[in-house]
Amino acid sequence: MSRRLPSLNALRCFEVVAAHASVKKAAQMLNVSESAVSRQVRILEEQLGITLFLRTHGGLEITEDGRRLATAVKEAFDHISNAIDPFQTDQDVVTLRVIPTFALRWLFPRLRRFHEQYPMIRIVVQTRLNDMTLDENDADLGIRYGLGDFSHEDASELYAEWIVPVCAPGHIDPAQVEQDLRAATLLHPLPDRQDWVTWSEKTGIALRARDGLDFDALDMALSAAEAGLGVAIADVVLAHQAITDGRVMVPLRKAVPTGVSYFLVRRPELRRRRQVKLVEDWITAEIASARSIIAGYAG
Numbered sequence: 001m002s003r004r005l006p007s008l009n010a011l012r013c014f015e016v017v018a019a020h021a022s023v024k025k026a027a028q029m030l031n032v033s034e035s036a037v038s039r040q041v042r043i044l045e046e047q048l049g050i051t052l053f054l055r056t057h058g059g060l061e062i063t064e065d066g067r068r069l070a071t072a073v074k075e076a077f078d079h080i081s082n083a084i085d086p087f088q089t090d091q092d093v094v095t096l097r098v099i100p101t102f103a104l105r106w107l108f109p110r111l112r113r114f115h116e117q118y119p120m121i122r123i124v125v126q127t128r129l130n131d132m133t134l135d136e137n138d139a140d141l142g143i144r145y146g147l148g149d150f151s152h153e154d155a156s157e158l159y160a161e162w163i164v165p166v167c168a169p170g171h172i173d174p175a176q177v178e179q180d181l182r183a184a185t186l187l188h189p190l191p192d193r194q195d196w197v198t199w200s201e202k203t204g205i206a207l208r209a210r211d212g213l214d215f216d217a218l219d220m221a222l223s224a225a226e227a228g229l230g231v232a233i234a235d236v237v238l239a240h241q242a243i244t245d246g247r248v249m250v251p252l253r254k255a256v257p258t259g260v261s262y263f264l265v266r267r268p269e270l271r272r273r274r275q276v277k278l279v280e281d282w283i284t285a286e287i288a289s290a291r292s293i294i295a296g297y298a299g
Contacts, residue, residue: 006047011073013040014052018070021060029138094279097126097139101189101219102262105238107143114282121275140276141283142265158262158283159290162236162297163195164255166243168228172251178205181252185230186212187221195233195258202256222248236297237290255297262287 016026017037027034045052052066062070098107103125111123126139148157165181172180186196186209196209213230215221222239225232226247232239234248236255242248264283266276 006044007040010040010044010047012077013037014044014066015070015073015077017041017053017060018062018066019074021062023060092120092275093122093124094141094273094275095124095126095139096279097128097142099143099145099217100127101217101222101235101238102143102145103127104219105222105241109241110286113286114279117282118278121278123279140267140273141280143283144263144265146260146263148261148263154267155263155265156284158264158287159237159294160261161258162255162294163199163233163258164236164239164250164297165199165231165252166222166234166239166248166250167225167231169246169249171225171228171231174251177252181205181231182207187224187230187232188212188214189218189221189233190214191216198258199233199254199256203254205252205254237293240293253297255294257298 013026013030013036016029017023020026020029023034023037023041027037030037041052048069050065051063052069054061054063096107107125111125114121114123143158144155145161148155167184172184186207189195191214193210193212193214196207196212199205200207200209213221213224215224218232218234218238221232222234222242224230225234226242231251232248239248243250264280266280
């Protein structure tokens with residue numbers, strides 16, 4: 001049967017641009033130049049004889065024709081992906097998208113155990129400051145941090161976050177912990193500084209909770225605490241190894257829940273892949289120890 005199809009490369013570029021409403025983002029994801037992406041979208045518009053995007057000073061605005069095409073193209077590429085999946089030669093590769101602190105402080109120290117158990121499966125870890133979301137298809141599994149309102153996603157909770165102050169040994173005087181905390185430089189794992197505010201409010205210990213130093217990730221704040229720059233507020237699970245090793249200590253063993261959790265998110269269409277299921281089951285089994293760590297603070 002004869003099929004009149006436009007350029008598949010142009011369709012792929014269009015799909016990514018439509019998903020993110022950004023040529024720049026699409027170029028980054030496709031690892032090509034922005035001009036190449038724009039050219040492919042223009043080619044597709046010329047081939048179809050329709051306008052897919054309105055170019056404004058504020059950016060791209062998808063047209064109604066573009067929206068209908070984007071839905072159809074995504075479904076078509078999903079069907080193609082599902083059809084060829086069983087024949088791929090890289091079925092033993094599982095891509096896992098993880099936020100940096102979780103990768104550095106929890107996942108990487110455990111990966112050797114996975115490879116010893118499953119030497120034929122290779123986990124490719126993508127570290128991103130932003131979480132894996134439903135419309136992204138460059139990872140098989142993701143570790144997501146949030147409130148759990150993922151109504152349109154296949155997600156399961158790994159553990160609920162509890163936080164506690166940590167600092168370098170000797171940084172806080174055990175005889176006057178609260179006094180030293182009030183005078184200490186507070187290290188914030190995120191620029192919103194909310195974690196220290198939450199801890200102060202839930203413990204009833206008054207602090208200048210919005211003063212201190214900002215970081216973009218908990219790992220940076222923990223590293224600063226290890227270097228003696230101040231007191232970080234840390235997830236008890238992700239800080240556990242540093243505490244056990246003596247790189248940081250807990251000056252006041254008062255942990256509080258933040259109401260936020262870590263979740264495992266999946267691409268539902270890939271769950272039939274044995275390799276993906278093995279990685280998912282391994283993460284779930286390994287994370288079980290997090291509950292006992294939390295219980296040691298919450299009990």
